[in-house]
Amino acid sequence: MNKATYTVTFWGVRGSLPVPGSQTLHFGGNTPCIQIQIGSRLLIIDAGSGLYNLGQKLVANGSPLRGDILISHTHWDHIQGFPFFAPAFIPANRFILYGQSKLNRTFHDLMKRQMMPPHFPVPLHEMGAQIDFQEIDPGDVLDLGDEITIKTARTNHPDECLAFRIEHGGRSACYVTDTEHFHQVDPELTRLVAGADLVIYDSNYTDDEYAGRIGTPKIGWGHSTWQEGLKLVQAAGAKRLILFHHAIHRSDDELKQIEAMAQDILPNCTAAWEGMEITL
Structure with missing residues (x-):
């Protein structure tokens, strides 16, 4: 499978909460979900509300499906789309979900709890597809077969969060969202993204918002800025x-301004929008 097509598609780019409306039509209001297609292999990173639209497309393409789903962490905006992921209700399909255990609960249990009464009427075990769970920890390296390797690292975020590097055929995309920067560039994340073709980064705030020069200070909230992504x-x-994990208050016009400022420093920089597709 050497040098198979490697495509990254964005289905949800917003953080914290879905925000549909006239001010988010260009970049989109769905929470995080990214599809990575390497040849015939389907990888999904995070299961925010953007997963719903991806699921509809996959169902339209037919089954059976096999996919690997990487969950950075189980905060709601990164898992809220999973109960509405249509392919998971089709018995011919199989998915492996990868994520961390937390608070003495297995990753399987954490995913199961959001689908239990009184939160949701359909329990996970009734979804239909074969769904397996694999626990991973920061620093783990996963061999998914077909020369696909996943490297992991810890981010600086409440309740912990994983960053991923997906490698195949000499190409690599990194997913580094829900992380708060330090005074100096994080050496662990620097190693993870070194030389990568693509880095998807938590750009929830601007430096002024983070420091409290605009609004309430965001220090300790677990998110970063587009300026720190550049660094x-x-x-x-x-x-x-x-630039990814856009703030819920951020309008299309504001994001276009941020993108332009970032491109003045690093021309090869783009603010993620729903439907954006990048081939490595």
């Missing part, structure tokens, strides 16, 4: 930066 990519020698 990470430049320090690591990565090739392209994707």
Whole structure:
């Protein structure tokens, strides 16, 4: 499977809460979900509300399906789409979900609890597809077969969160969202994204918002800024930066302004929008 097509598609790019409306029509209001297609292999990163639309497309393409789903962490905005993921209700399909245990609860249990009464009427075990769970920890390296390797690292976020590097055929995309920067560039994340073709980064705030020069200070809230994303990519020698996990209050016009400012510093930088597709 060497040098298979490697495509990254964005289905949800917003953080915290879905925000549909006239101010988010261009970039989109769904919470995090990314599809990585490497040849015939389907990988999904995070199961936010964007997973619903991806699921509809996959069902339309037919079954059976096999997919690997990487969950960075189980905060609601990263798992809220899973109960509405139509392919998971089709018995011919099989999915393996990867994530961390937390608070003495298995990853399987954490995913199951959001689908239990009184929160949701359909329990996970009734979804229909074969769904398996694999626990992973920061620093783990996963061999998914077909020369696909997943490397992991810890991010700086409440309740812990995983960053991922997906490698195949000499190409790599990194998913580094829900992380709060330090005073200096995080050496662990720098190693993870070193030389990567694509870095998807938590750009929830601006530096002024984070520091409290605009609004309430966001220090300790577990998120970063687009300016810090630039620093990470430049320090690591990565090739392209994707601004991601847009704040719920951020309008399309504001995001276009941020994108333009970022491109003045790093031309190969893009603010993620729903439907954006990148081939490595």
